[in-house]
Amino acid sequence: MTNIIEIKKLRKVYGDGVELVALDDVDLTIEEGEVLSIVGPSGSGKSTLLNMIGLLDTPTSGEIVLKGQNITRASPEERARLRNKELGFIFQFHHLLPEFNAVENVMMPLLIAGMDRKEARERAIGLLEEVGLGERLNNKPNQLSGGQNQRVAVARALAGHPSIVIGDEPTGNLDTKSSDMIYELLRKLNRQMNQTFILVTHDMDMAEKTDRILRLVDGRIVCEMRREGDGFVSQEICRAD
Amino acid sequence: MFELAIAERHILGNPKMVLFTVLSVALAVGVIVVLIGLTEGYRVNLIENTVENSPHVTVEPKEDEDYIYLYRTLSSIALAWPEVVASSPRLIERAAAKYKDNVEGVVFIGADPVQEDLLMGVREDMVWGDYYELRFKRFAAVVGDDLAEDLELKRGDDFRLTRQDKSIQVKAVGIIDTGTGLDSTLIYLPLDTAQDLLGEGDVVTEVGIRLSDIDAAPAIASDLNNITLYRAESWQEKSRDILEQIDTQQIYSRIFYLLIFIISGFGIANTMIMIISRRTKEIGILMAMGADQISIMKIFVLESVILGPPSALLGGGLAYLAAKLIGTVEVPAEVYITTRMTVVLDPGTFVYVAVFALLVNFLAGIYPAYKAAKLDPVEAIATE
Numbered sequence: 283m284t285n286i287i288e289i290k291k292l293r294k295v296y297g298d299g300v301e302l303v304a305l306d307d308v309d310l311t312i313e314e315g316e317v318l319s320i321v322g323p324s325g326s327g328k329s330t331l332l333n334m335i336g337l338l339d340t341p342t343s344g345e346i347v348l349k350g351q352n353i354t355r356a357s358p359e360e361r362a363r364l365r366n367k368e369l370g371f372i373f374q375f376h377h378l379l380p381e382f383n384a385v386e387n388v389m390m391p392l393l394i395a396g397m398d399r400k401e402a403r404e405r406a407i408g409l410l411e412e413v414g415l416g417e418r419l420n421n422k423p424n425q426l427s428g429g430q431n432q433r434v435a436v437a438r439a440l441a442g443h444p445s446i447v448i449g450d451e452p453t454g455n456l457d458t459k460s461s462d463m464i465y466e467l468l469r470k471l472n473r474q475m476n477q478t479f480i481l482v483t484h485d486m487d488m489a490e491k492t493d494r495i496l497r498l499v500d501g502r503i504v505c506e507m508r509r510e511g512d513g514f515v516s517q518e519i520c521r522a523d
Numbered sequence: 524m525f526e527l528a529i530a531e532r533h534i535l536g537n538p539k540m541v542l543f544t545v546l547s548v549a550l551a552v553g554v555i556v557v558l559i560g561l562t563e564g565y566r567v568n569l570i571e572n573t574v575e576n577s578p579h580v581t582v583e584p585k586e587d588e589d590y591i592y593l594y595r596t597l598s599s600i601a602l603a604w605p606e607v608v609a610s611s612p613r614l615i616e617r618a619a620a621k622y623k624d625n626v627e628g629v630v631f632i633g634a635d636p637v638q639e640d641l642l643m644g645v646r647e648d649m650v651w652g653d654y655y656e657l658r659f660k661r662f663a664a665v666v667g668d669d670l671a672e673d674l675e676l677k678r679g680d681d682f683r684l685t686r687q688d689k690s691i692q693v694k695a696v697g698i699i700d701t702g703t704g705l706d707s708t709l710i711y712l713p714l715d716t717a718q719d720l721l722g723e724g725d726v727v728t729e730v731g732i733r734l735s736d737i738d739a740a741p742a743i744a745s746d747l748n749n750i751t752l753y754r755a756e757s758w759q760e761k762s763r764d765i766l767e768q769i770d771t772q773q774i775y776s777r778i779f780y781l782l783i784f785i786i787s788g789f790g791i792a793n794t795m796i797m798i799i800s801r802r803t804k805e806i807g808i809l810m811a812m813g814a815d816q817i818s819i820m821k822i823f824v825l826e827s828v829i830l831g832p833p834s835a836l837l838g839g840g841l842a843y844l845a846a847k848l849i850g851t852v853e854v855p856a857e858v859y860i861t862t863r864m865t866v867v868l869d870p871g872t873f874v875y876v877a878v879f880a881l882l883v884n885f886l887a888g889i890y891p892a893y894k895a896a897k898l899d900p901v902e903a904i905a906t907e
Binding site for chain 1: 529532533535536805810812813814815900
């Protein structure tokens with residue numbers, strides 16, 4: 283398998299005066315089609331790492347290589363273009379645009395990419411059917427349940443056929459049933475389209491279903507566990523905290 | 524254009540805020556259109572009034588003389604110009620009018636009724652009586668309507684005109700309403716009678732000239748100055764001060780209009796900043812979806828600009844209504860030159876003000892939109 287993301291010596295320091303090291307020389311390689319989960323206590327740098335991979339934030343030092351292209355110092359325009367083409371985001375809260383209905387929300391990244399309205403609409407409808415919302419196409423976020431909105435958000439994240447889907451606590455705000463449903467949906471899409479999923483989560487049940495678990499503490503990867511075979515998790519490096 | 528779709532939904536999603544923003548610009552547009560219309564109306568009235576109610580060229584005595592003696596010759600010289608329609612020698616002086624116990628200061632104009640009517644259109648302004656009676660009756664007078672009222676003078680009443688040691692009795696044969704402030708002092712007399720009252724012999728104080736082409740006045744006045752030793756002055760020169768004053772005033776007015784627009788611009792900017800601060804998280808999400816800074820800027824500049832046309836339209840409507848309303852209000856002719864204020868609504872003014880309103884909306888949107896585009900996506904998404 284080819285590496286889709288290579289992170290070398292990634293470091294992020296916040297604050298002027300009192301410095302806060304959010305990421306401390308992180309090295310990480312992510313393979314194409316992998317479903318990766320990142321766990322760790324609050325403030326451990328999970329979201330920071332995710333924002334770096336998602337091209338929303340820039341590192342203090344180190345490198346990020348996406349599909350062989352070093353994008354560490356890419357311009358804001360280039361980063362915006364890459365977010366649109368290569369990345370899909372699912373947040374803890376659905377963050378759908380409140381004035382737009384389900385189809386329009388899913389169409390949005392496609393319209394940003396400059397796709398023709400009609401084509402974008404057809405693809406959005408297809409995706410909503412895929413996530414089981416074929417009947418709720420014209421409902422606005424306030425007319426849908428939390429789980430339904432999150433499924434719309436999944437459809438939106440996948441609309442542009444991104445190579446990487448990033449989820450920051452994608453089920454953190456949902457009950458177990460909806461949560462499982464979202465995860466199954468992601469897994470199904472992962473198998474169908476061979477997309478790479480990077481999920482930050484507190485939910486160990488969900489983490490244990492992924493291909494690899496990274497544990498972050500104080501900006502460092504302290505533990506990495508890789509799935510081997512069916513349901514087996516093998517421990518590779520686990521430094522003592 | 525997803526930017527337009529988002530801008531549109533934002534506007535529809537904030538109806539109250541949008542309404543007040545539109546109203547603030549509409550009011551600015553309305554006020555400015557009306558003010559421009561009033562100034563223009565005043566200027567048009569002033570010129571019309573000057574052109575209608577005073578001679579186009581006035582010839583006055585020589586430098587060292589008080590009266591014009593050879594006025595018949597002067598009048599016939601003036602008539603040689605093809606543009607000259609009328610040339611009326613006039614004796615204008617002050618006197619006191621007494622009727623019963625009422626005394627009023629008056630300005631009398633002694634002139635030949637035929638020439639004076641050609642010059643000033645006197646007969647058009649007659650309320651009753653005929654100005655031409657002055658051709659045949661020596662001791663007759665036409666009296667301004669306000670003066671007649673002040674003196675409690677009725678048609679056919681005899682009253683007394685006194686100037687220094689001279690006094691004559693005349694009969695009111697007509698009442699005139701020129702529609703100007705003159706009506707409270709004006710008395711027309713036959714030229715002979717006026718000369719008797721003055722007691723300086725066969726003289727006049729000026730020769731009034733009316734032209735078929737009012738723009739020829741300065742040239743004819745200057746020709747008359749060159750040919751004769753009399754002092755000729757065109758209506759443009761006579762009202763130059765007031766016309767200049769209007770021009771100067773217009774400079775101040777423009778600054779004032781600009782300030783009104785700047786104030787409403789701040790109103791728009793304020794609304795845009797409010798909208799953006801409520802939408803910070805949404806802006807972050809759009810950025811995560813790949814909207815670049817230019818797109819974010821476009822969204823909010825568009826939002827601001829979209830509000831322009833309805834504001835301009837509403838403002839135009841308000842201005843139109845205000846103009847109609849102002850036109851119905853009577854104002855004292857002594858203060859203004861007419862009895863009604865006229866608002867001249869030139870389509871050009873609407874276009875000019877509307878374009879300016881759009882520009883204000885555009886400019887007011889730029890800064891907030893720029894701030895929105897410069898938001899940090901991570902921070903924007905994290906805002907509550």
